[in-house]
Amino acid sequence: MSGGRCRSVGLLLLLLSAVAFLAAAPRLAVAASDLDLREVPLPVLDNLEGPVREQLVAERQMLDGRLERHQAGEVDDEQLADAYGALGRLYYLNDFTAAAEACFMNAISLAPSVFDWRYFLGALYPAEGKLEEAEALLGSALELRPDYLPALIRSGRVLLDLGRLDAAAERFDAALALDPENAPAYKGLGRVAFEAGEFERAIELFERALELQPEANKIHYQLGLAYRQLGDRERAVEHLKLNQHQDVRIDDPLINNLYQIVRSAKLHFNSAIDLLEANQVEAAIEQLELAIAQQPGQFTYHHNLAGALGLIDEDERAMVEYRRTLELNPEYPNAHFNLAMILVERGEISEAARHLELAHGYDPTDLVAHTEWATALSKLGEPERAAAELGKVLDQDPSFSKALLNLATVQAQMGRTAAAEATLAQLLEGDANDEERAAGTFRLGRIYEERQDLERAVASYRTAVELVDNLAEAHVALAGVLARGGRFVEAAGHFERAVEHDAGDLASHFGRGLALLLGERYVEARRALEESVEAHPEHLPLVHLLARLLATAPADSARDGALALELAQQVFAREQTIEHAETIAMALAETGRFEDAASWQRDLVERARQGAPPSALATLEQRLGQYERRERVRAPWRG
16 A cells, blocks of 8 residues: 555656646747757647656657757757657657647658658548648658558558549559558559449459458448449448448558557557457457556456457466456456356356356346356256246347247256247247257257157258258267168268368267268278378277278278278277277288187187177177188178
């Protein structure tokens, strides 16, 4: 407390002395007549954050001191220009445009060969409506640095606004020569084409810009206008609806780096929001950390930092920031909800349920939080309570899809399948979107499959994957039912789709290989299993299935006895089961080592006589006879 109190007193004294200084001695910041520099206005700083006022006052004092030393011949023109430019950048960031303009103009007069001051003033002028002045400055800046891409883009835009289409096109073409995938340049050329009446060309250019920056949805507005000019009203309306006013982003290091020098938490925060909208998450995180350093007690800064960290899967750090948010504002429902969602993913359901209950308690209108809380309750073994809470949600909004889906799941878990079916019917009769309808039909498929109504289960699963192709669990469920009906090749296709959508799903990898094998697509099975084993070499069931296929497949091109033996021995070394030993015998026979195969098989027969089922013993004895007759196995799976 004492340290904080002392710091506050020191800041107050500094501000009082600064105000007194500016009131009593502004003369040093007034341009001296012999330098022919502009007077820099003194902005009113009363409404700024304390650190910002402090920074501006200190920078102004530094300029005044350097001006005095310049008059005494102790600093040169370029050093004085740096002081004007530094203050100008702060004024620019804090929207004191008249003062920023005076600073930059003085910096240009003192150091005419420095790019930065011309560029900053040229970037400032368009917002002030000074297009001719902006173009003159940007043009002269490009003479100093013709390869600074953002200057080419800004100059091209100004020329467009001035109606100088050919000159604007030259600037944008020069930008593309430096960066062939520059979205602002394509958008600029699209505007040139549009203004020239070349609407098909404009559409081509706008679409390329949108492809490079999909988040720049304002381009849809220009596309809509171009389609309207071509008479395609349907596509015009489609694009105009997609415009949410997010413009194309210029990656401008000079402008972006300005935010590193300012002490304004609000400016850092606003910059972070802009960067998040532009999908520049790591840069946004830096700005949020700077905002917190300036104003650590602002809970919204911590909350947004947590959200940004979550976007790059930094869940541990995100949880720290959400907890810090709740220390600063224990009643902030969004922080409770977002923290809970991370906890759910980590399997920490009990704590997640507590935060979801609090989120709902602080905002009873938040039906999503209420629904997620109820879902957590069902996972904690309280299905009756979960169903009751979901009923309360549906009392408020009978068509709330998430609640209907979760209620149906809870009802099915409790064995109330008729009630679950009715709830899902209510969902599908409403205005649910495709993802919700897919989830609903998938759950119906589960109910039908449990009832052994496999035809309706297949139909439901098919509908689910037709609505949302990346619903991997529906592909797996559909594949399982098809395989049970002997439709192995079709089942393999759906296991394949599941693998495409979730490459880490080992069960789907295995299911794909086995379904192809049972469907007698041996070459395809080998290719698929080799791909799976390459991706997951430590997964024994996959390696074993491949080994057995290589040892026994009826198709010659699917077999490789030497490789089968190598893989089978690797599997047996890690897990010594009868099945794995039997595969070694099959591989030995495939390589022509029938005596060795028979020796392995005799050991297996002796082991099986100690208690194996009669059918298994009979199969082992049958294969022993094959090896003794020097015959290879051509039935990949027993039975």
